[in-house]
Amino acid sequence: MTTPPARYHPAPVMSYLSINTSLDSKTSGDPDQEEIQRLNKVIEWPEPPSGVDFMSSTSPKTTYYVLLHPHDTYYIGHRINVVISARDHYDRPKTYGGDYFEAKLHSPNLKAGVTGAVTDHGNGSYSATFLLLWPGDAQVHISLVHSSEAVSVLSRKRESRPDKIHFNGYFSYDGSSAIVQCNVQPPGPDVCTYQDLLSKEEWFCIRPKGFPCSSYQEHSGGNRHPILNATEQQFLQRSVTDQMISSTLKKISILPQNSSTDDRSVCRPGLPIPDPSGYYYQDVWQSRVCRNRQFPTPSSVTSCLKGKVVYMFGDSTLRQWWEYLVDFVPSLQRLDLHVSYAPGPLLATDAEHGYLVQWRAHERPLSMKRTRVQELQYIANQLDGIGGGDDGLVIVINCMAHFVSLPVRFYLQRIRNIRNSVHRLLQRSPNTTVIIKSGNTGFLYDHGSDWLSLQLDTLMRATFSGLPVTLLDAWQMTSCHYLPKGIHPKEIIVKNMVDTMLSFICSR
Incomplete structure (x- = not known):
């Protein structure tokens, strides 16, 4: 898998594209420690000056953006650029970076949306770039998720508490x-x-x-447990968290190109992931990675999964995929394993078409309902217990949301263990399909912010770089939809994720 470009480019941090995270890299010291150091470097973030008070922090009410080089006519395939000028609550321009913005171009009328790439220039100005991908209207939406001062609080509390x-x-x-x-x-x-x-x-x-x-x-x-003092609470209060910033920019109208060709390849492991990785149009995700398909009927799903064994390991955002399949396909029947539903394991089989789909939660830390300790198992150990075999084996993994409040070292230990087990599985069973689901956006409280999620998602992508696996970009699929964000997305988004997964399972 080729690691995708970062969706957010904070200055002056290195892009993780430039960092070699290959399993085969030769190091003069301890390879584990050197890899951990490299991985930690990919999530470095600019620190604001110390002692900045709330009124001098970035304000979503005074921060604004403008369109660079406006045109009368826009066409599919062109890019537009906007410049964001960060200002504080006194309406003074900021002179340093580190704010966390999220940007999308969307059209609720057309049920269309695409994520924009934000670059931090380190001086209080930012640029956001959008690729024009559908005909019709579109409007820019940029929100200040956290000021740099709020990010600093989140970073400190993540490591110290x-x-x-x-x-x-x-x-x-x-x-x-x-x-x-x-x-x-x-x-x-x-x-x-x-x-x-x-x-x-x-x-x-x-x-x-x-x-x-x-x-x-x-x-x-x-x-x-409350961990913020009164001063810190100001930076993370709801009124300044994930707030839309203003602009005089109106809707733009995008015209089709005279000719267009679909040069995407067949969906398969290891494909490079462009930025953006895809977009919505008429509520259908159009991948830019490969020629993804829709699976509109139960028969189209069963035709794809016939003869397959699908093991899903992760959290409740992946359990949503299992639930969608069970609800959508009448012949896929759930078996009662007499366990707590929330952590599973959950098993469904389709005897008529000869396949099964299982989901089970990853090990602690796990914020779920009461369950027996013996039911919780490490993903890495589960993978090491799978013998492999023919090309009917599918492994789907996600692991992120339950780690966002913890120091990064715990997530690095877990995700590297999973990566190493995936590597061993693919060595003994190279025809196994392995799909890694990225994190979702939608964490908006002080113990689980989208900035914390972005940090772990970036680490996950860098950790799996170089392996012949598929990374399914749920981050962009949840960040650019017209529906309100939530850690558990609505069914239409889940359907598009499952259809994309099936596109990689059944590419031929």
Whole structure:
């Protein structure tokens, strides 16, 4: 897989295109540590000056943008550029970068949309570039997700306060029970430590008095803890988070080109991902990676999946894909495995067409309903337990949302373990189809911001760069749709994601 261009270019950070994350790179020191250092470098972000007060931070009300080089006529295939001028609450121009903007060009009437590429010039000005891809009207939409000052708060709290969210551990022993706090690092002085033998990842629970550590039976999500002081809360209040910025720019009208050719290739692993990776038109995702298809009927889905074994590993945003398939295809029947629904595992089979689709949640940290600890397994271990075989095996993976509030090192450990297991699986079973779902946009609260999601999504893309896998760009598919953003997108978006997945499974 060729890593796509970054959708956001903060200055003066290097693009991760220039960083070699190949599994075969030769290093003079510890290869693991050198790779971790390279990966951490791809998410460096400009820091604002220290001591900036709220009124001197970037304001969505005074920040504006203008169109560069306007034309009377626009055609499909052309690009337009806008310049964003960041200003503070006093309406003074900013002199440094680091703000996080999201940009899209869209047409709710045509149910069309495409993501814009934002570049930070490091001096308070930004540019956003949009590729014109459909005939008809279009309008620019740019929102200030976070000021640079808010990003600084998020970054500090991510690394220094992993306790901002805790998890519940349920212990049962000799007729007694206890509920304690658990987390990725010790939540107290006296803890039970649980280390996975293969991945070496660790999990900690406060040791209940009188209970052996082996009596840890169940897990669930816990509570959020307030971690912001009054000053920090100002930078992350709703009125300045993900707010549209103003412009005098009106709708533009796009004309078709006289001739056009579809030069996209057949959908297959390892294809380069352009920026933008696709766009919506009439509520249908048109991939720019390859010739994706629609699967409008249950029979078209069953024809694709016949004889396949599809294993899905991830979080609830991937469970939505499983649920869509079960709801859409009458012959695909769910089997009751007598487990908690939220974390699964969930299994559906189609005996008539000879295929199955399974989803199960990844291991802790996991903010889901109460479930048995034994039901939660590491994706890497699951993959190492799959023998492989013919080309009927499909693996779909996502892992991101439950890590956004935690220090980056925990996500890096998890995603590198998964990457290494994928590498081993493809070595013994090269015909296996592996699809990696990127993260969704839609996190808008202080413990789970879209900026935090972008950081992990960038790391994931860099980590899998070089492997013959498919990266399905859910980030752009959720960021440019006309519907309001949410971490769990609406069915029309899920349908387009599933259709894109099926396009890679059944490209021939």
